[in-house]
Amino acid sequence: MTVSAEGPAGEAPPVRLDRATVRIGARTILSEASLTIPAGAFVGVLGPNGAGKTSLMRAILGIVPVTAGRISVFGRPAGRGRHDIGYMPQFHGRPVPRLDGRSFIAAALHGERWGLPCDWRPGRHRRHDAAEIDRVLDLVGAAHLARRPLDQLSGGERQRLLLAQALLGRPRLLLLDEPLASLDPLRAREVVALVQAIRSRLGIAVLFSTHDLNPLLGVMDMVLYVGRGAARLGPVDEVVTDPVLSALYGTRVEVIRGGGRIFVVTDG
């Protein structure tokens, strides 16, 4: 799929950072970072542990404030309550709600968009919501999971339902925070293929954070590496190099390519 900095009819890009600085406490996640995520791009988001991949997504969502500069989403400043963004937070390690698949998705329709409201009960979703729930279940190929309890599903099946939640309301930008965490290589490939199919079908931009870029090779258009307050966006071959990653990791990094895979080896 081709990507361009602007969407149809000159539409503003999905995400644009203009000298954006993001701090959490004393920690600088981004320092005067500028970049543009093109319309329809599939972008792999990588970086060392704690570099700020999650914080960057939260800044795009408007949950984490921008200290200086600007982050805009489809031409408007990042801020809460944006229904053009779908967000799939990290789920691994969180308690599994005692709901079936359909109720889990319905809860997101009526709750805080990314969590369960405290007064929500299964079966309370309104009739006109049914079509939207069916639509997202169908998009992720999970209609057969609708009546199954979440705590009886595999990690990969739960990821599908989380993805379905993120697609509620027809977002034009998907932020997926480590959807491959805890999945085996086969399931990881299935999730990547599913996201790619949805991206192509809907023409939406995707930011997909991961600790291993290999499952995204051949699928992502660009990689966004974050580290030490900096961010580098570009084609894999331009960003995943010894000098660029050494600067972002703050230590000597060797990038080894072989057998169609890339290994990032750090000193120590």
Ligand SMILES: Nc1ncnc2c1ncn2[C@@H]1O[C@H](COP(=O)(O)OP(=O)(O)OP(=O)(O)O)[C@@H](O)[C@H]1O
């Ligand atoms: N609410 C918070 N309060 C204080 N510090 C925070 C908070 N959220 C994140 N941080 C810190 O900000 C830094 C970036 O965290 P973040 O989770 O964004 O990184 P990450 O790249 O997603 O990490 P990982 O790869 O380990 O998931 C870390 O040092 C983290 O401890």
